[in-house]
Amino acid sequence: MSTNSLPQLDLSPELIEAAQVSKAWPFEEARKLVKRLEKKPKTGPVLFETGYGPSGLPHMGTFGEVARTTMVRTAFRLLTQDKIPTKLICFSDDMDGFRKVPTNVPNQEMLAEYLGKPLTRVPDPFGEFDGFAQSNNAKLMAFLDKFGFEYEFASSTEYYTSGVFDKALLRMLEVYDKIMAIILPTLGEERQATYSPFLPVCPRTGVVLQVPMVDRNVEKGTVTYIDPETEERVEVPVTGGAVKCQWKADWALRWYALGIDYEMAGKDLIDSVNLSGKICKALGGPAPEGFNYELFLDDKGQKISKSKGNGLTMEEWLTYASQESLSLFNFQKPKTAKKLYFDVIPKAVDEYCTFLSKFDSMEAAQKLMNPVWHIHYGNPPKEEMPISFAMLLNLVSASNAENKDVLWAFISRYAPGSSAQTHKMLDELVGYAIRYYDDFVKPTKKFKAPDDVEIEMLTKLDEVLAGLPADTDGGDIQNAIYDIGRNIERYQNTAKPGPDGRPGVAQTFFSAIYQVLLGQEKGPRFGSFIALYGIPETRSLIAKALAGELAA
Numbered sequence: 001m002s003t004n005s006l007p008q009l010d011l012s013p014e015l016i017e018a019a020q021v022s023k024a025w026p027f028e029e030a031r032k033l034v035k036r037l038e039k040k041p042k043t044g045p046v047l048f049e050t051g052y053g054p055s056g057l058p059h060m061g062t063f064g065e066v067a068r069t070t071m072v073r074t075a076f077r078l079l080t081q082d083k084i085p086t087k088l089i090c091f092s093d094d095m096d097g098f099r100k101v102p103t104n105v106p107n108q109e110m111l112a113e114y115l116g117k118p119l120t121r122v123p124d125p126f127g128e129f130d131g132f133a134q135s136n137n138a139k140l141m142a143f144l145d146k147f148g149f150e151y152e153f154a155s156s157t158e159y160y161t162s163g164v165f166d167k168a169l170l171r172m173l174e175v176y177d178k179i180m181a182i183i184l185p186t187l188g189e190e191r192q193a194t195y196s197p198f199l200p201v202c203p204r205t206g207v208v209l210q211v212p213m214v215d216r217n218v219e220k221g222t223v224t225y226i227d228p229e230t231e232e233r234v235e236v237p238v239t240g241g242a243v244k245c246q247w248k249a250d251w252a253l254r255w256y257a258l259g260i261d262y263e264m265a266g267k268d269l270i271d272s273v274n275l276s277g278k279i280c281k282a283l284g285g286p287a288p289e290g291f292n293y294e295l296f297l298d299d300k301g302q303k304i305s306k307s308k309g310n311g312l313t314m315e316e317w318l319t320y321a322s323q324e325s326l327s328l329f330n331f332q333k334p335k336t337a338k339k340l341y342f343d344v345i346p347k348a349v350d351e352y353c354t355f356l357s358k359f360d361s362m363e364a365a366q367k368l369m370n371p372v373w374h375i376h377y378g379n380p381p382k383e384e385m386p387i388s389f390a391m392l393l394n395l396v397s398a399s400n401a402e403n404k405d406v407l408w409a410f411i412s413r414y415a416p417g418s419s420a421q422t423h424k425m426l427d428e429l430v431g432y433a434i435r436y437y438d439d440f441v442k443p444t445k446k447f448k449a450p451d452d453v454e455i456e457m458l459t460k461l462d463e464v465l466a467g468l469p470a471d472t473d474g475g476d477i478q479n480a481i482y483d484i485g486r487n488i489e490r491y492q493n494t495a496k497p498g499p500d501g502r503p504g505v506a507q508t509f510f511s512a513i514y515q516v517l518l519g520q521e522k523g524p525r526f527g528s529f530i531a532l533y534g535i536p537e538t539r540s541l542i543a544k545a546l547a548g549e550l551a552a
Contacts, residue, residue: 001241002152003149004524005150005378006150006377007379008189008379009074009077009078009210009378009379009380011278011376011378012364013084013129015078015364015367016079016363017364018368019075019079020079022075022188023369024075024369025167025329025335026068026074026075027075027079027290027368029072029097029262029290030072030073030074030076030290031079032262032263033076033262033289034079034080034373036261037084038291038470040286042259043260044085044259045061045085046076046085046087046088046262047086047087047089047259047262048073048088048089048263049088049089049090049091049255049260049262049288050065050066050073050088050089050090050263051067051091051251051263052090052091052093052140053093053096054092054093054096054132054137054140055096055098055099055102055119055132055136056136057136057139058139058140058144058314058342059314060304060313060314062140063143063147063314063326064293064330065264065293066144066149066330067089067147067152067327067330067331068088068264068293068330068331069262069264070149070377071331071374071375071377073086073262074378077378078213078368078378082514088149088150088151088152089152089154089260090140090141090144090151090152090153090154090541091154091156092133092137092153092171093155093247093364094120094133094134094137094155094156094157095115095118095119095156095160095208095244096118096156096247097115097117097118097199097207097208098111098114098115098117098118098119098122098132098134099115099117100115101115101514101531105125106126108288109542110125110409111395116205116207116208117206117207118131118201118244118499119131119132120132120155120157121189122419137153141153146407147323157241157249159257161240161265163240164257165239165253166240168256168283169239169245170221170239170245171185171256171284172238172245172249172253173195173216173221173223175283175284176213176216178282178342179197179199179279180195182278182385183197183249184244185331185520190407190432191481193212194210194211194212195212195246196211196212196213196223197249197279197324198213198223198243198245198249199243199245199247200236201236201240201241201242202227203236204227204235204240205229209225209228210246210361211225212225213225214226215235217235218480220230220237222235222236223235223236223238224236225241230505248275248276248279249274249276249279252276252277252279252280252283254322255276255287256280256283256284257283258529260288261288261289262288262498264290264292264295265290266294266386267292267294267297268293268294269292270292273290273292283446289332291335292335293334294334294336294407296312296338296339296340297339297340298299298341299343302338304339307319308392310341312341314326317345319432319435320432320436321345321349322349322352322428322433324428325345325348325352325373325424328352328371328375329344329348330356331371331374331375332371335386336515337532342347345436348394349389350389350390351387352459353388353429354379355370355372356380356383356385357379357384357385358370360382361374382426383424383426385423385528386420386426387411387426387532391523391532392407392429393408393433393437394431394525394533395529395532396434396437396441397437397442397445397518397519397520398517398518398529398537398538399537399540400535401434402434404420404427404430404434405426405432405525406430407430407433407434408420408427408430410533410534411430411532413534414531414532436548445520446515447516447519447545448512448516448551450517450546450551451518453488453490455546456488457484457485457488457491457509457512458513458516458545459486459546460479460484461513461542462539462542462546464480464481464483464484464537465480465530465535465538465539465542468480470534472535473531474525474529474530474532475527476523477528477530477535478526478527478528481526481528482505483536485506485509485510486502486503486504488509489508490509491508491509491512492505492506492508493505501508510523511525514526515551516545516551517541517545519550
């Protein structure tokens with residue numbers, strides 16, 4: 001059970017009205033649930049579900065699925081003015097058979113002796129919990145609690161053995177032939193000969209068996225199979241934990257037994273969702289609402305795989321950026337495949353900060369389209385962010401800062417009144433920026449030695465800065481820099497003249513500044529960077545570049 005609680009929603013009439021027509025995808029999903037209830041009202045809470053396989057640790061997909069489902073849940077709460085109770089069930093399939101010994105845990109020889117047994121009956125290789133699944137379940141709950149999710153944990157083993165699923169299992173036995181007719185056409189000839197929706201837990205060995213049923217007795221509530229080792233006929237009840245279901249049938253069993261109203265799944269499970277939906281209907285219940293989200297790709301466009309180790313892990317993202325930026329990445333275009341690698345982090349961080357800064361000034365309809373409403377489940381925090389993450393990275397680069405204090409000396413001068421104590425979110429960004437710069441920017445820095453035109457440009461820039469007061473606004477500095485570019489033929493953009501009819505400035509002008517002074521090809525507005533870093537400090541940087549010290 002979660003130790004967190006649902007946040008209080010702002011139920012102002014303007015937001016409630018805007019929610020009815022909002023095109024933000026969580027509201028579009030939530031309206032499916034509203035229509036579902038209009039067709040068939042229910043007395044208990046509306047149930048949202050996410051599934052989890054406890055043979056491994058929680059990962060990026062775990063976070064994304066729970067975060068996105070909670071966004072839909074929050075949208076539903078606003079649509080219904082929070083008058084209809086809701087519940088999020090995080091279901092662990094911990095009665096599944098132990099298929100393979102992980103390579104990243106101790107006591108592997110011991111674990112190998114338990115292959116095939118339910119995961120809750122496999123010893124914990126770390127010796128901390130009653131079983132391997134219990135250990136990973138505890139890690140799942142700690143993971144979800146850490147991110148503030150409100151949920152109810154559910155164990156497959158507990159639900160099978162305590163009788164929660166008994167009625168649904170007996171119903172599955174009644175409609176056995178219908179379920180076989182749904183599943184068998186999707187299987188190969190060899191698998192068809194051995195398939196059964198029921199997997200007996202062998203009374204003799206405790207192994208979860210994949211064997212065909214040779215008999216079934218609806219009146220007694222039993223199935224019979226041939227023990228593959230002794231060749232004896234074994235009759236077991238389908239209730240009380242004596243069997244579990246094959247996973248597509250198991251998924252449908254959950255939906256039917258618990259009355260699940262909403263569950264989303266990855267695009268790779270579309271066929272499974274459809275089959276489980278058909279099984280659920282054969283049992284006599286409606287399949288839940290939901291949608292199939294696209295999977296993340298690595299920087300080469302390949303599907304991210306835990307076994308391949310490609311892409312970005314949860315731990316890696318959270319080393320260099322906040323949970324909120326990760327939530328934003330999950331919120332944006334969930335039905336579009338997106339590359340998930342280190343280069344996307346700064347953009348996600350700055351987009352989050354931009355969305356947050358605009359939230360309070362927005363009208364109701366705009367607020368519900370703003371990702372931060374969904375990321376914070378209707379309660380975005382209030383904090384001014386005077387500096388972007390990209391700007392912080394450039395500040396680290398120019399100042400060679402290795403600790404927060406150095407950066408805060410620049411920041412507090414640029415934004416008087418700000419400090420690590422008053423701007424805690426910004427202070428976190430400062431720490432992230434130092435780590436990200438050290439690991440990803442610094443190793444790729446390559447300073448360009450200025451050519452004759454660039455020497456002329458930097459000399460003029462130094463002269464212009466020398467004539468500006470130390471507290472000159474970043475916008476005024478930017479305009480002064482523009483004037484330099486307009487008057488150098490190489491950097492003139494005659495295709496896009498300025499408002500005064502003079503030539504515009506080509507992007508290559510700013511690229512040259514960044515390559516010569518910071519060893520990178522691009523960055524935020526350079527005028528704003530100078531205002532942050534300081535005019536004297538920037539002139540010192542220019543002097544080093546002109547002396548050939550940076551590209552040495």
